[in-house]
Amino acid sequence: MQKTTLEQWRMFKAVVDAGGFNQAANVVHKSQSSIHSAVNKLEENLGVELFLVEGRKTHLTQAGKLLLRRGEYLLEEVQRVEHIAQSLGCGVESELRLAVDGAFPQDVVFSALEKVSALFPQIRIDIFDTVLSGTNELIETNKADIGVSPFPMKSGLNEEICLLEFIAVAHKNHPLHQLDRQLTYEDLKSYRQIITRDSASHTKVDSGWLGSEQQWTVSHLRSSIDLIVQGLGYAWLPTQSIKGPLQSGTVKPLLLTEGAKRSVSFYLNYQDKDLIGPATREFLGEIRLLTLNMPTSEDLV
Template sequence: MKHSAITLEALRTLDAIDRRGSFAKAAEELNKATSAVSYSVQKLEEQLGVTLYQRQGRRSVLTASGRLLLDEGRKILGATGYLADQVKELATGWEPRLRLGLESTSEPEPIFKALATLLEEQPQLELDIQECVLSGGWEALEMDRIDLLVGAPAPVPLQKGFRAVVIPPANMLLVAAANHPLGRSAKDPKSIAQELPSHRRIVTRDTARHNVTRKAGLISGKQVLYVQTMEQKIQALLAGLGVGHVPRKMVQAHLDSGALAQVTSKQPTTEDQECYIAWKISNKGKALKRLSQLLSETLR
């Protein structure tokens, strides 16, 4: 590999000269002789074959090439500083970054409350959150796309090295828009069960990419509208495009306003299905351990 003339020491020298306004003051900051700073710049110019400074009266001013090197060099200095911090954090057992997969039916308020506590304790921790549906969350955990899965539905995949802790399931309701045929008037469960197959289902698509996808909630009928997120599902229901199961807390305001109506049905739901917080047993990070503890306490 060809040796580069641009070293971290050279970039720090250019940065100090620019911030302090002179070679002499930069030398003072770097604890070097002024002649050593001048020699460092001269040597860099010779190796690169460019002029980095030009004289303007009694001052040395960066050329266009010098300004480009300084601006881009500062990005490198920032990145190396960040990397050093990350290595130090990792050496203490705290991961620099934690990736979360939230099942679409998970209630966000207690989850973000736990995250707020974690970030107060570890403000440098970087969080990456994504929404998962059904098998998609388990697959993301298996494929190392996430570190912690929250609200994962049963069953727990076997022989995958997962640790799973039971949490209360979401209270799922079958709802439709107030102007939907199933939402306009009260009907007995038997009548609704007979009518359901003729109405469009709003389904949040399983986010699994490779494993066999699953369906939950309404399991009959041929008309289906697939959406990507729970928010999209709620908006589709409000628009009267079909019926579907949603967590009560996510639509309570719409139920109170009368925009959505609960549909009584004996159709299968996920209301009583167990849910889990899950992670790989091999993951020993302190951030994951602390967050799983906070979530267990908050969600219970």
């Protein structure tokens, strides 16, 4: 028979998160004495001391730090079960929160979402624009249900859906094109490189070659494309996102001896398969179909 209750674990975590018993009382709207009682009962049932109180400061003991990790996992599992039950009870999820890396073709995402909305007109769709590891961070912090990312998640489910081609390009009148020969990375170092910043708050990563002495960093892929079209630098950009400028000849591929093109795997990522409702499953199916025959740079130039 279990000795502890979920409410005791919730109060324990509330004290940790708030930084003290008095602060926790304001957050969870319970009396300080009831929170003390719950935590004291938890300590008594577990046979360990969880907190040390020094003046107005409350500190976790070593045992408290260890049990906090276990307690957080326990509360997350309970929350997950509740979400699953809610999903089963409602039938169709009320909201689809989707995080999409800016390098992934937006027209593909919008086409898939249009199909979802046609089948489930009542569902609310919330789209987050992300860069690099930003998608996975939103999923891990439960701010997005599903994501399209160039990185698989360390935990959770990952499904590789396509390879996207990135190509080194510059405006047709850029000085690099005027050299009229094959280029090396040494040639690139003297010119401005346009880079897109990782949108994650905590686990930022760099991607690709970043060797230029002069760099401009932007927050959105659209800004990077605009700068290239205006002749203000060069960059590796997803072929799908620059179809128009490539076909019109406004931008041209750089004739690099190596590394002119690179392929990046993109993944459908989510935390828990049991939490995926019918509308989300429909979106997954549409994305899989739409990514089967995406064009490469050879098809566009």
